Amino acid sequence: MGVGSTVIFFPVYEIKVSTMKFIVIMPLSLLILILCNTSVHCQRPAVVNVGAVFTFDSVIGRVAKAAMEAAVSDINADPRILSGTQLNLIMEDANCSVFMGSIGAFQVIEREVAAIIGPQSSAIAHMISQIANGLQVPLISYAATDPTLSALQFPYFFRTTQSDSYQMAAMADLIDFFGWKEVIAIFVDDDYGRNGISALDDELAKKMSKISYKFPLPPQFDLSNITDMLNKTKLLAPRVYVVHINPDPGLRIFNSAQKLHMMTSNYVWLATDWLCATLDSFSPENRASLKIIEGVVGLRQHMPQTIQKKSFVSRWRKMQQKGSVHSELNAYGLYAYDTVWVVARSIDKFLDEHGNITFSFIKKLHDMEATQMQLGKLKVFDGGQLLLKILSQTNFTGLTGRVQFNADKNLVSGGYDVINIAQMAIRRVGYWSNNSGLSVLPPETLKGEQISYSRLDQKLENVTWPGGKTEKPRGWEIANDERPLRIGVPKRASFIEFVTELNNSHKIQGYCIDVFNEALKLVPYDVPYRFEPFGDGRSNPSYDELVRMVSDDVFDAAVGDIAIVTNRTKIVDFTQPYAATGLVIVAPVSNSKSSAWVFLKPFTVEMWCITAASFLMIAVVIWILEHRVNDAFRGPPRRQLITMFLFSFSTLFKTNQENTVSTLGRMVMVVWLFILLVITSSYTASLTSILTVQQLSSSITGIDSLIASNWPIGYQVGSFAHGYLINSLYIPRSRLVSLGSPEEYDRALRQGPNNGGVAAIVDELPYVELFLSKQPDYGIIGQSFTKSGWGFAFPRDSPLAVDLSTAILKLAENGKLQQIREKWFCRKGCAADRRRVPEPNQLHLSSFWGLYLLCGGFTLTAFLVFLLRTICQYVRYKRKQMKPPSPSSSVSSSTHCSRVIYNFFDFIDEREEAIKKIFAQCDNPQP
Secondary structure, three states: OOOOOOOOOOOOOOOOOOHHHHHHHHHHHHHHHHHHHHHHHHOOOOEEEEEEEEOOOOHHHHHHHHHHHHHHHHHHHOOOOHHHOEEEEEEEEOOOOHHHHHHHHHHHHOOOOOOEEOOOOHHHHHHHHHHHHHHOOOEEEOOOOOOOOOOOOOOOEEEOOOOHHHHHHHHHHHHHHOOOOEEEEEEEOOHHHHHHHHHHHHHHHHOOOEEEEEEEEOOOOOHHHHHHHHHHHOOOOEOEEEEEOOOOOOOHHHHHHHHOOOOOOOOEEEEOOHHHHHHHOOOHHHHHHHHOOOOOEEEEEOOOOOHHHHHHHHHHHHHHHHOOOOOOOOHHHHHHHHHHHHHHHHHHHHHHHHOOOOEEEOHHHHOOOOOOOOHHHOEEEOOHHHHHHHHHOOEEEEOOEEEEEOOOOEEOOOOEEEEEEEOOEEEEEEEEEOOOEEEOOOHHHHOOOOOOOOHHHOOOOOOOOOOOOOOOOOOEOOOOOOOOEEEEEEOOOOOOOOOEEOOOOOOEEOHHHHHHHHHHHOOOOOOOEEEEEEOOOOOOOOHHHHHHHHHOOOOOEEEEEEEOOHHHHOOOEEOOOOEEEOEEEEEEEEOOOOOOOHHHOOEOHHHHHHHHHHHHHHHHHHHHHHHOOOHHHOOOHHHHHHHHHHHHHHOOOOOOOOOOOOHHHHHHHHHHHHHHHHHHHHHHHHHHHHHHOOEEOOOOOOHHHHHHOOOOEEEEOOOOHHHHHHHOOOOOHHHEEEEOOHHHHHHHHHHOHHHOOOOEEEEEHHHHHHHHOOOOOEEEEOOOOOOEEEEEEEOOOOHHHHHHHHHHHHHHHOOHHHHHHHHHHOOOOOOOOOEEOOOOOOEOHHHOHHHHHHHHHHHHHHHHHHHHHHHHHHHHHHHHHOOOOOOOOOOOHHHHHHHHHHHHHHHHHOOHHHHHHHHHHHHOOOO
16 A cells, blocks of 8 residues: 555445346445545655665675765755655665675565665665565665676666676777786676676686686785785785776775785785775865875766756765765765665656556465564555666766666766875876777767777876886786796706706706796796706606696796697797798618719710711801891801801800801701700709709608618607607507617618618707718708707796797897807707708700701701702702703713713802892893
């Protein structure tokens, strides 16, 4: 039964009436009852009860209580709202307890409240939300920020403050802005703390960052809890702390951190909005405690400076002066004030539309057997769903700015201020909103301008960090003097030039160590470390086991000749490779002895003979084709002979001074020069190979032929080559022979596969190059059949791995890497690149017979065309000069034949131009 409702009793008279009177009286009575009830429901109640459940004696509760009382006073004094109905605020103390908060909720519900304001605790809000759902009473909280208080699970829950999902997005952007990848989270172990940090973890994952370590504190933590926790964090690498706890007037975490020397320039402290809520509650004379938190960066809910807010702040100060308020105003006080107005406005609209507020018993509870708990007295708010709808449509400007709910029934995000404690003052260094990210301009000035942003768009003013420095802290400390970096190094028994320990002296040296030391010099901070040998020194250790120990935190890093291979990259991070490597095959080779006649080797004897014959043929044919038309090919016989052969051989160097004139001669030269080009190119390539390439003494030509054979294969002890040959190339274990030193390499290769040795050795390129620099009888077969590199191993996501990678790149660019290599491996001359391929066979005629056939055929055709043409000219010439023979003259046939041939050669020797003149004179005789 609602507040202000009227109960009407109808007396019953026992009279006897006729049937006609009964029919008239009954409808009339029902009509009167309906009219009375209608007038009751349409009448506004004189008082509307609203509940408030929160912790009175707390940083937030003290301010919220005064703010809500002020809001109720303002509402009841304003005739424009509730139209004369008084708002009655019923407060119950939750005492920071879920149990007491639940009891308080039942106590206010028994008073038939239309809505409940609070609580400030997320854990209590979870419980009361369940009660509110069952009794259909809206619950509006001004301080419960747990993001898991969702509208889907709790449809009657509203939030007039920012959800932690927004705050943690702001915190993640702040961490990403400064480039930190790992943080430590300190939080109170309740729904508020756990779920807020979980939201931060999700937001950091979007930025490729993470919470490396989480340290929960009991809800009622004390100094011993804090000290134990902070001492544990000092042993960890990250130095960025995110603190997410309830407001703490004693700032106990920072006090303890200062005593433990953790408020120095090596540390970064980030706090959620609890810190500003705490600081805002301090009186001016208590601001001296700001010195403790010098350099801390925090978030504060952004509120635009409105006229209403300024007026209320002035009013609050007057209340403080009068002594009616003893707390400083903070953001949660403003949110509490606006929350009361949200409820009042919604109830006012509800009464305008529906007239009254009524409640009904819950049948299931009412039918229960009576107990001392008296659950049957609980009633459901009949207009709960209607009020819920009206609350969802809230839209007005309050002290905190625009008050409007989104689809999740959270306050539409207004953003956050980024604050920095510097010089005992709270300094704002920027703003954050979910539209623009970090900016030096207030969100309201950027609203609607930018809906997506990148790290390059972010801006903040200069920040003062712990210790008073303005330079951004590194954010992590992988080692210090008390706990230096534990670096595992392989204690090699062979190829000790790369890395080893000298005679159990704890002195580690080698090529890899020098690279590491030089790279560490370029890292912009100090990294204390100590080398710890791994292995017994009698045989090479397992590099897979060394890498695994880095992953298992036995070592903080591993430095040495560690190949970067797939199975290792799954458990650790490697630096940029500082040496290129890969698996190669080593086998015996026989050196080709130098010879003064090595230039004859590219061609076989047949090839040389055919080539020489071709030069002679071209010389003769070109002379024949050019002799009649080209003056360069005429003259005394001795000169013609010299010209003929010089022209032919000079085509090899393209320096012949004579030019061909005849068409046939030019055509022959085109074909000849093409063939000569092919022949000379092939000769040059073959001679180059013979002069630079060694001849293999085995039939192994590459990895395929090695796999196809059944010969034993050697590998270095501890190398990943053993696993690669078995798992990737599927070579049986029985074929693999472990070798531990260069001496064993040499002995196994000399013995050969048939005498207890090996046919070849598969090893990484740097070891092979060092081995070959001292053993010239062996060589590399083919090319590397894997591509890899050597790097230093670190735990996953180690920042030092990134910084060392940058340093290694700088060493490569400035030439220091090459200098270190020369220092260790070029004392007696650098190891030459011993990659060798089989010497190619000599060039045989079978490879070029097509070209020679083409040349010979074309030359012969040109000669025959020339000969046929010349014979035709000679016959014509003889006919022009023929006279009738005298009867007395008789010449033998042999003499006649000799004369014809002689005359024919004389005719060929004549210039063709002279012959053409003779033909012209005969055809056109002069008078």
